Amino acid sequence: MKAFLARPIVRIILAVVIAVVIIVAPITSSPYVNYQLSIIAVFAVALLGLNIVMGYTGQVSLGQSAFLGLGAYIAAYGVRMEWPIVLTFLLCCVIPAAVGLLVALAAARLRGLALAMVTIALPIIGVPLAKRFPDFTGGSQGTSVSFLEAPDWSGLADDQWRYYIVVAIAVVLFLLGRNLVRGRIGRAFAIVKSNEAVALSMGISPYRYKVLAFTVASLFGGAAGFLYIAVVQYTSPETLSFATSINLIAAMVIGGSASILGTILGAIYFVVLPIAAGQIDASRTALISGAVLLAVLFLLPGGLVSLPRRIVQLTSGAKRRGGSTPANQTPTGGTAPDGTAPDGTAPGNTAESAAQKQPK
Amino acid sequence: MAYTIQLIVEGFATGSIYGALALAIVLVNRSTGLINFAQGSMGVLSTFVAFGLIQLGVPLLVAMLAAFVFAFLLGAGVERFVVRRFERGDPDTAVVVTIGLFVFIAGIAALLFGYEPRQFPSLFPPQSINIAGVFVSMRSVGTIIVLIAVMILLQLLFRFTKLGLAMRAVADNPQSAGLSGLPVSRLLMIGWGLAAVLGAIAGVLVAPQLFISPTMLDFALVYALAAAILGGLDSPVGAVVAGWFIGIVENLAGAYVDVIGDDLKIAVPFIFMLIILIVRPQGLFGRKVTVRI
Numbered sequence: 070m071k072a073f074l075a076r077p078i079v080r081i082i083l084a085v086v087i088a089v090v091i092i093v094a095p096i097t098s099s100p101y102v103n104y105q106l107s108i109i110a111v112f113a114v115a116l117l118g119l120n121i122v123m124g125y126t127g128q129v130s131l132g133q134s135a136f137l138g139l140g141a142y143i144a145a146y147g148v149r150m151e152w153p154i155v156l157t158f159l160l161c162c163v164i165p166a167a168v169g170l171l172v173a174l175a176a177a178r179l180r181g182l183a184l185a186m187v188t189i190a191l192p193i194i195g196v197p198l199a200k201r202f203p204d205f206t207g208g209s210q211g212t213s214v215s216f217l218e219a220p221d222w223s224g225l226a227d228d229q230w231r232y233y234i235v236v237a238i239a240v241v242l243f244l245l246g247r248n249l250v251r252g253r254i255g256r257a258f259a260i261v262k263s264n265e266a267v268a269l270s271m272g273i274s275p276y277r278y279k280v281l282a283f284t285v286a287s288l289f290g291g292a293a294g295f296l297y298i299a300v301v302q303y304t305s306p307e308t309l310s311f312a313t314s315i316n317l318i319a320a321m322v323i324g325g326s327a328s329i330l331g332t333i334l335g336a337i338y339f340v341v342l343p344i345a346a347g348q349i350d351a352s353r354t355a356l357i358s359g360a361v362l363l364a365v366l367f368l369l370p371g372g373l374v375s376l377p378r379r380i381v382q383l384t385s386g387a388k389r390r391g392g393s394t395p396a397n398q399t400p401t402g403g404t405a406p407d408g409t410a411p412d413g414t415a416p417g418n419t420a421e422s423a424a425q426k427q428p429k
Numbered sequence: 430m431a432y433t434i435q436l437i438v439e440g441f442a443t444g445s446i447y448g449a450l451a452l453a454i455v456l457v458n459r460s461t462g463l464i465n466f467a468q469g470s471m472g473v474l475s476t477f478v479a480f481g482l483i484q485l486g487v488p489l490l491v492a493m494l495a496a497f498v499f500a501f502l503l504g505a506g507v508e509r510f511v512v513r514r515f516e517r518g519d520p521d522t523a524v525v526v527t528i529g530l531f532v533f534i535a536g537i538a539a540l541l542f543g544y545e546p547r548q549f550p551s552l553f554p555p556q557s558i559n560i561a562g563v564f565v566s567m568r569s570v571g572t573i574i575v576l577i578a579v580m581i582l583l584q585l586l587f588r589f590t591k592l593g594l595a596m597r598a599v600a601d602n603p604q605s606a607g608l609s610g611l612p613v614s615r616l617l618m619i620g621w622g623l624a625a626v627l628g629a630i631a632g633v634l635v636a637p638q639l640f641i642s643p644t645m646l647d648f649a650l651v652y653a654l655a656a657a658i659l660g661g662l663d664s665p666v667g668a669v670v671a672g673w674f675i676g677i678v679e680n681l682a683g684a685y686v687d688v689i690g691d692d693l694k695i696a697v698p699f700i701f702m703l704i705i706l707i708v709r710p711q712g713l714f715g716r717k718v719t720v721r722i
Contacts, residue, residue, distance in 0.1 A: 194695065359532035359533025
């Protein structure tokens with residue numbers, strides 16, 4: 070299966086099929102479905118940012134929603150002031166990135182809980198702060214803007230046009246993010262995650278790479294904020310609340326930390342869960358979400374993306390377990406609870422293998 | 430002046446709530462090295478147990494005692510069946526586990542009782558007492574006294590009982606404690622149970638004022654985490670003192686500093702926390718840890 074997927078021709082065909090599906094989907098779907106698909110793309114970008122700092126670099130960030138909200142507010146303001154749309158988008162990336170850089174310069178000195186606490190402050194203080202400046206944010210009422218209407222020549226409905234714009238930007242950002250984590254910087258992230266002392270001895274400054282990861286995460290968060298308001302056309306302090314951050318983390322872990330495909334699965338989960346739970350009973354969303362998160366942590370530490378691999382392991386595990394498998398090699402890219410999991414050997418890609426925790 | 434003193438006493442009382450939760454966080458952190466983000470929601474669920482019993486006509490004090498027993502079992506059970514699997518692993522995963530617990534337990538409370546805030550009877554009479562021209566509510570005084578009593582009890586437990594000694598040994602060095610024959614895992618369960626009881630105490634103390642709902646302690650938890658860092662994550666005294674400090678300072682800042690006001694006073698503990706983290710990362714009362722590579 071793996072060898073089959075690795076063949077270039079198969080990969081190209083697969084990519085073409087996916088591209089065709091992505092392009093054709095909005096033409097045949099209802100506006101409601103297009104809206105949800107666009108929202109998945111929006112949160113995929115925000116989750117990719119979170120995954121870069123948390124999944125790939127191993128730094129807990131509870132503040133991603135603040136950058137999402139900041140980006141959304143900047144975009145709303147830019148549209149109301151009638152700035153050129155490209156400039157607005159760039160500001161939505163640059164300003165949150167600058168804020169993230171400033172926070173990271175102080176926060177990246179800390180580790181573990183202290184870091185989580187500094188990042189928790191962003192949404193907690195962000196919400197009253199947003200209410201404090203109603204001219205900019207619309208206060209607790211929120212602010213709504215409408216832009217990105219479909220031009221006449223395209224012959225598309227607004228929802229289709231927005232879908233194409235949002236998905237196109239998301240695809241570009243994903244390609245950038247993928248290149249980042251697969252390249253030299255991504256390997257540096259992985260070694261910072263697994264062991265800072267080793268990183269230092271290899272001439273990689275953990276501090277610098279943590280700051281970089283935070284900044285990139287904030288940039289993706291801000292860009293996602295722009296896309297968010299393009300699709301939803303409304304934002305309020307709710308967008309940047311702590312609850313959003315918690316849900317983003319849950320979705321990231323459930324999808325698969327330190328994995329690009331897992332990020333997309335996480336975004337699908339993030340959007341589909343409230344809809345599915347709402348069909349049953351909206352007040353059970355938290356219960357279901359918490360239960361799914363705990364179940365994934367127990368049974369599938371690599372997230373949904375590791376499900377096929379896990380099934381293969383469980384079915385062929387009995388045979389392999391007798392062999393001479395290194396005990397501390399888990400196929401889950403560092404998110405395994407510890408090194409003693411007795412399951413199989415299938416190595417992930419190089420970045421994932423490098424990211425595995427050394428027993429301390 | 431009377432108003433200022435009143436603000437200070439009120440801050441003392443809210444600070445006691447933060448202190449109780451911070452104490453719970455410190456207890457858990459000392460024994461298992463984890464930060465339990467579910468500490469608040471566990472306290473809320475226990476408070477809901479008291480609430481349910483009161484609805485059934487059980488007297489308030491009995492209902493509270495039942496809630497504390499429930500909290501102990503809940504804390505011990507969570508340690509045994511959920512957290513233990515992740516204790517020696519990656520700390521980031523453990524943080525996510527407690528976040529999952531936080532969402533899940535709040536979800537249980539919401540499933541049983543809904544999100545609607547409801548009234549919860551107070552242990553203390555609603556009057557205020559007049560001390561030299563300063564009006565102080567019985568609730569504030571009661572809350573402060575309860576927290577001080579709890580602290581003294583905990584000190585007695587840790588200083589003068591065999592159980593307390595064993596728990597300190599496990600917190601200090603689980604491996605040697607295990608080698609000298611202590612039942613480490615059972616002691617960890619007891620530690621988590623005690624922490625959950627502290628959360629429940631905070632819950633029943635604050636519920637009459639905030640009204641009981643699944644998200645009641647969310648903000649208190651954030652303050653408590655800040656207090657735990659401010660005081661030092663391994664110092665119970667530090668946690669309580671920092672809780673009081675935060676309660677008082679935020680009340681005064683909210684009232685007297687115009688820029689901050691009532692809505693932004695939650696920023697105050699974070700500002701102090703940031704300063705402490707930069708100047709003295711181990712906290713005001715904490716011990717410095719050197720990491721061996």
